[in-house]
Amino acid sequence: MGWLPYIVQKNRHFKILFLAGLLMIVTNNTLCAQYPTVREKVINLPNFDDPLLHYGYFVGVNNFDFKFLYEVGYYKNGLRDIEVKSNTGFNVGLIGDMRINKFINLRLEPGLYYSKRDLMYPENSIFENESDRLREVKSTYIHLPLIVKLSAGRINNFRPFILAGISTDFNLSSNHKNVDDNFSAVFRTEPQNINYEIGLGFDFYLNYFKFSPSIRGIFSMQNELIPDNPNTSGTSPWTGNIQEMVSRGFAINLTFE
Secondary structure (H helix, E strand, O other): OOHHHHHHHHOHHHHHHHHHHHHHHHHHHHHHHHHHHOOOOOOOOOOOOOOOEEEEEEEEEEEEEEEEEEOOOOHHHOOOOOEEEEEEEEEEEEEEEEEOOOOEEEEEOOEEEEEEEEEEOOOOOOOOOHHHHEEEEEEEEEEEEEEEEEEOOOEOOEEEEEEEEEEEEEEOOOOOOOOOOHHHOOOOEOOEEEEEEEEEEEEEEOOOOEEEEEEEEEEEOOOOEOOOOOOOOOOOOOOOOEEEEEEEEEEEEEEEO
């Protein structure tokens, strides 16, 4: 397990999920240890999880950034990392849930995710003014995840769960068909992306519906960058030194079922 501290140190989104998961485990163990003495409450929606299919919707917020893999010799040339300023975005979508057994559910969660990231490039002699260093990357994703939900046993009106799955994104703001590039202040990305997702949350059974706050990490598995077109000025200072650019982020969803 010597790799775990390294991953946590290098990936701030993984760190958030790791700490949240640790809190969930501690909380669940505490509740289970005290279960024999927990006072029985009125059980809300006792048969809610029994049907094969049920539906719901979610709203939430997200925060995405980019991870860069640079060309060999990038740092030897005295260049610094590209700075990424993440902005809080929003998510909204629907949920279709299929019961596999008492503890496992398969979920389809189509949604709309909006995010914005600002890239600040290190100084370069090609840049004529300060605005050339800044690129705004706006993304409007049609997000289609297929998620496995693993739930613990229900304790009164409370039930913790973890999530894992894969997803694909269709970026409506990718500019992939635009013939202009960064030399015309247009940053282009691939129109589709594949991700893996992990997360955790809690189900709260209320009088008339189930409320489920959750947090999840979303990690891209493919390069999203479209290189700039060949130019007489030489290698593009915006994309020429980048081998790979992938998204990573987290989303906090409030689910109503």
